[in-house]
Amino acid sequence: MTRVAVLKGGRSLERQVSRRSGARVEDALERRGHEVVAIDAGAELVELLRETAPEICFVALHGRDGEDGTVQELLEILALPYTGSGVSACVRCADKVLAKYLMRDAGIPTPDFYAFSETAFQELGAGSALPAIEERLAYPIVVKPASQGSALGIKFARTASDVPSALVAAFSYDSKVLLERHVAGRDLAVSVLEGSDGPVALPIVEARPREEDFYDFEARYEIGRTAFICPAELSDELTDRAHALALEVFALFGCSGFARIDLMLSEPDGDLFVLEINTVPGLTETSLLPQAAEAAGISFDELIARILDRAAIHAVAH
Numbered sequence: 001m002t003r004v005a006v007l008k009g010g011r012s013l014e015r016q017v018s019r020r021s022g023a024r025v026e027d028a029l030e031r032r033g034h035e036v037v038a039i040d041a042g043a044e045l046v047e048l049l050r051e052t053a054p055e056i057c058f059v060a061l062h063g064r065d066g067e068d069g070t071v072q073e074l075l076e077i078l079a080l081p082y083t084g085s086g087v088s089a090c091v092r093c094a095d096k097v098l099a100k101y102l103m104r105d106a107g108i109p110t111p112d113f114y115a116f117s118e119t120a121f122q123e124l125g126a127g128s129a130l131p132a133i134e135e136r137l138a139y140p141i142v143v144k145p146a147s148q149g150s151a152l153g154i155k156f157a158r159t160a161s162d163v164p165s166a167l168v169a170a171f172s173y174d175s176k177v178l179l180e181r182h183v184a185g186r187d188l189a190v191s192v193l194e195g196s197d198g199p200v201a202l203p204i205v206e207a208r209p210r211e212e213d214f215y216d217f218e219a220r221y222e223i224g225r226t227a228f229i230c231p232a233e234l235s236d237e238l239t240d241r242a243h244a245l246a247l248e249v250f251a252l253f254g255c256s257g258f259a260r261i262d263l264m265l266s267e268p269d270g271d272l273f274v275l276e277i278n279t280v281p282g283l284t285e286t287s288l289l290p291q292a293a294e295a296a297g298i299s300f301d302e303l304i305a306r307i308l309d310r311a312a313i314h315a316v317a318h
């Protein structure tokens with residue numbers, strides 16, 4: 001039996017998803033006989049961690065703080081082992097702009113993009129560069145904030161007149177935004193789980209909108225509007241390619257424990273592009289990593305046990 005603190009909730013816009021992930025993790029840990037302390041990651045986080053003195057922290061926080069390295073940094077300072085990736089991997093993955101530059105430099109396929117800060121628009125006249133960008137990326141252009149998840153702040157601009165409002169929406173989430181080439185095709189998620197023999201890619205999940213309006217992708221996140229197919233119906237060759245790409249990305253970013261890599265499969269040419277890396281993917285009843293694990297014959301309780309097994313302190317000596 002181990003005393004485990006489950007960190008959930010927090011200040012992020014994905015707070016509610018995190019509360020559901022956390023609650024499910026707590027149940028799984030209790031069924032395994034662990035002593036579980038649930039902690040909502042707020043102003044008292046450090047104090048509560050000191051008081052409860054857990055042996056391990058299970059980070060079930062999504063988005064800001066929990067996925068961007070902030071909480072991980074605190075856990076390093078407190079010398080508490082924690083699940084998932086270390087600080088530096090979280091920092092690299094949580095910032096989509098940084099992640100895309102790293103992938104581009106490493107030769108990992110990711111959709112073409114340009115990134116701007118709010119100050120570039122306000123103080124350097126970046127707005128005048130938009131026509132050149134629009135010409136290079138071609139419409140529709142995907143406009144998204146550098147951080148966030150669950151499709152928050154993402155807009156598909158179909159024409160030049162859609163761009164300003166899409167930028168305003170993205171800037172309301174983050175002071176850095178991406179303008180990205182739209183990939184027409186299929187939405188795939190590859191989960192990676194690290195075992196004692198190293199990271200393994202799990203069966204691929206395809207998110208398929210039930211309706212044919214590909215631009216209204218926010219609707220995909222509404223219950224019932226998206227079908228999740230696992231394993232995705234792909235040729236062995238494509239499955240192998242997607243698995244290899246996800247493992248390459250997991251290693252490049254220095255991820256630990258588990259992660260979910262979101263890809264687009266372009267059609268009809270069959271090219272794969274990495275959109276982003278989630279270091280704390282959802283763990284709710286409807287989340288993709290648990291579905292992928294299930295398809296690989298790994299129950300939710302077993303999945304959580306394996307993630308807990310890999311918990312660590314990542315810092316090299318200071």
Ligand SMILES: Nc1ncnc2c1ncn2[C@@H]1O[C@H](COP(=O)(O)OP(=O)(O)O)[C@@H](O)[C@H]1O
Nearest residue numbers: 111142148149150151152181182183187262275
């Ligand atoms: N460049 C793109 N081309 C086509 N679809 C995209 C593109 N970028 C994002 N999307 C759609 O938006 C969803 C969310 O985008 P993603 O970059 O994974 O951000 P997040 O999941 O953090 O909100 C994707 O799963 C995909 O359906």
Ligand SMILES: [Mg+2]
Nearest residue numbers: 150262275276
């Ligand atoms: Mg995503």
